Amino acid sequence: MSFLSFPEYNGSCHPEDWLCNFKFVAAFLGRAPSESELVNLALLKISRSIYNDKNIQISKFSQLIEFLKADSSFKIFKLCSEQKxxxxxxxxxxxxxxxxxxxxxxxxxxxxxxxxxxxxxxxxxxxxxxxxxxxxxxxxxxxxxxxxxxxxxxxxxxxKRVVKYGSVITLRHIDTGKLLSSSLERYTGGSQQYWAYAVDRRATDYESWTVMPEVLQNEIPPEYGGNKEKGSPVYYGDKITLMNNGTGQKLHSHLGFESPITSQQEVTCQTFNDGNDNWNVQHYIYDVDSKDKEPWNECHDIFLFHSSNNLGLNSHNFMLNDKYQEVTCFGDKKVNTTKWRADILYDFVSNQ
Incomplete structure (x- = not known):
């Protein structure tokens, strides 16, 4: 290694970083010159657009740094760094x-x-x-x-805790603290489809949901692909389906059937694969469209509205029985009972 190994200074880095590197190279080369000798060597490695007046007397590191910081190149460097x-x-x-x-x-x-x-x-x-x-x-x-x-x-x-297509999540109802759930029990009235409810217990498969793309065509299950491939983020404004991992049924709602306790719109789970399985994810406070590309984060409160009528996924203190809390479609995101928050149980990671 030789003189050419020493770093040059042209104003593209902080003077103190350059001088530190300069001293390191000198030490690595086994040189032990005095401070004034090392400063004279350093002056030779400064661009002549910065140091061109040989009458300037510089013999100490502090004087060298002071000189470089006084040059316009350093002011430009700081301004560019602030912009970065x-x-x-x-x-x-x-x-x-x-x-x-x-x-x-x-x-x-x-x-x-x-x-x-x-x-x-x-x-x-x-x-x-x-x-x-x-x-x-x-x-x-x-x-x-x-x-x-x-x-x-x-x-x-x-x-970075972003809900993705293929993620397995729970959905906690903010107002009551209970988890969205389902089972293989059917409603005795209404549509007679499978129950959807909220429950207060540690999450099991019946409280876990796989996030999937929306159903695009009746009787055809949702398919991953394009910008909704497994591992791709779910953006606010996206349409999704939620499959219950305990039953294999999808969260569903429909016009024409009332919930058994409060007579609001019924929410169920079923496997027919139609447009009534689709839900739109929205940030609870801010109006964010899918073109804004803001990903669904598990620490955000969200609003899930049903794609066919824009009513929100809702729950309240009305009980189906002594354990299960009624879940319905009702109101909009101005209603506190339509506020939910995800917790990621399994964060899908793409192999690509």
Whole structure:
């Protein structure tokens, strides 16, 4: 290795990072010059567009850094780094480690070391709109930079918890805390199809549901494919079907049949495969269309409305018996009883 092994400085990185690398190469080469000798060597590796006045006296590392930071190239570097920081985006596909490394590097490049400013920049670039305020509040209220990045890590990991086609989930009714369920018992009145209800117990197969594409043609089961292949995210605005893993039946509703207790629209499970198996997934608070490509996250409250009449999947404290709580189609997402939240039991991962 020789003089050519030393890194050059042209304003494309932070001066302190360049000098650190320069010192490392000198140590690796076994050189032990004085500080002034190493500075003179470093000056030879600076672009002549930055250092071209040989009358400038620089003999210490501190003077070298001060000189480089005073040059317009450093101001340009900081401005470009800030633009990169503000353009930084995190999606469910982004690698958490890569994102945090780049984030910390850019904060360092623009010399944002103040805790309050760091939190402001971080919160500005995070996709917090659809998330509960508790996640951003934990970052905002962090007392140390270490706490900031621990809470940031929790946010990013949760953001990646996206419901996909092929995922196995439970659906918890927010107002009562019970899980959407089914069984092989049939209603004695109404459509006489299989029961759908909410129950308070630890999840079994009867409380787990596989997320599938919508039924496109009557009597033909839903098929994975295209942008609804197994492992693809479910976006808000997508139509889906939900298959109960205990019975193999699909969550279903239809006009013309009333629920047994409150006479709202009946919700059942059945295997006929028709358009009444289809449900539209919506964020409970924000109006998000499928073209917005916002994925369904398990920490979001959601609203499932029936594709044929836009009534919401609903439950309430009215009981079918001493264990099972009635589930119906009723109202819209302004009604608290139509609010649900998923919990991913099995997160389908594509082999591709």
């Amino acid at each position: 920081l503000l353009a930084l985006r995190f999606t469910y596909l982004t690698q958490v480690q890569d994102f945090t490394i780049e984030l910390r590097q850019l904060l360092s490049d623009i010399e944002i070391f103040d805790l309050k400013l760091q939190k402001q920049f971080i919160l500005k670039i995070l996709p917090t709109k659809l998330f509960p305020d508790t996640y951003s509040l934990k970052i905002a209220e962090s007392l140390t930079i270490n706490d900031v990045f621990i809470n940031l890590l929790n946010f990013l990991l949760q953001y």
